[in-house]
Amino acid sequence: GQQVMQIPQYQHVQEGEDFTTYCNSSTTLSNIQWYKQRPGGHPVFLIQLVKSGEVKKQKRLTFQFGEAKKNSSLHITATQTTDVGTYFCAGSGRGAQKLVFGQGTRLTINP
Amino acid sequence: EAEVAQSPRYKITEKSQAVAFWCDPISGHATLYWYRQILGQGPELLVQFQDESVVDDSQLPKDRFSAERLKGVDSTLKIQPAELGDSAMYLCASSPGTASSTDTQYFGPGTRLTVL
Numbered sequence: 001g002q003q004v005m006q007i008p009q010y011q012h013v014q015e016g017e018d019f020t021t022y023c024n025s026s027t028t029l030s031n032i033q034w035y036k037q038r039p040g041g042h043p044v045f046l047i048q049l050v051k052s053g054e055v056k057k058q059k060r061l062t063f064q065f066g067e068a069k070k071n072s073s074l075h076i077t078a079t080q081t082t083d084v085g086t087y088f089c090a091g092s093g094r095g096a097q098k099l100v101f102g103q104g105t106r107l108t109i110n111p
Numbered sequence: 112e113a114e115v116a117q118s119p120r121y122k123i124t125e126k127s128q129a130v131a132f133w134c135d136p137i138s139g140h141a142t143l144y145w146y147r148q149i150l151g152q153g154p155e156l157l158v159q160f161q162d163e164s165v166v167d168d169s170q171l172p173k174d175r176f177s178a179e180r181l182k183g184v185d186s187t188l189k190i191q192p193a194e195l196g197d198s199a200m201y202l203c204a205s206s207p208g209t210a211s212s213t214d215t216q217y218f219g220p221g222t223r224l225t226v227l
Contacts, residue, residue, distance in 0.1 A: 101155070
């Protein structure tokens with residue numbers, strides 16, 4: 001079945017440093033979504049990418065979808081303590097109705 | 112802002128007992144999802160409803176788990192009997208569209224189950 005892998009599993013940075021998490025799928029995706037889960041919280045939708053090579057920005061967050069639609073990345077510039085949490089990618093294959101979540105990257109920040 | 116409601120927020124039970132979780136999606140949302148999230152992992156889909164119909168329950172352990180959404184609104188997930196390995200967060204989510212993977216999913220706060 002479809003698998004979505006994320007690396008790294010954990011990332012600890014100093015406040016102000018950049019952060020990147022990578023998502024790789026075993027199959028070509030029709031779309032990919034990114035969610036953020038704060039400690040003790042529930043996943044909250046951030047963004048969706050559907051086009052090959054698509055790049056979207058939300059303030060300090062930059063999301064990319066690979067040309068082959070099998071990988072994606074989330075980059076945070078100049079992290080702040082409010083960025084703490086676990087970032088999940090979730091993708092679906094062509095014709096699929098469900099999202100498959102990666103295992104997440106947990107970001108912690110030293111103020 | 113409308114939210115997905117879940118209850119209870121926490122549940123402690125002994126193995127072999129029955130447990131039930133309730134979810135009330137955002138009003139008007141046609142699709143409802145139940146996920147299981149083990150600590151340190153991503154959510155895993157257990158069952159997906161469109162209105163009152165099951166769209167996908169391929170990962171639902173049907174020997175002990177059951178889910179229903181009788182009137183196409185709120186939903187109940189039941190485990191009977193609970194096993195130690197069922198300890199996890201059970202998340203409910205809803206989306207406005209008709210079981211499309213491109214819909215934004217809105218998650219509830221979850222029910223944290225501990226089986227002793």
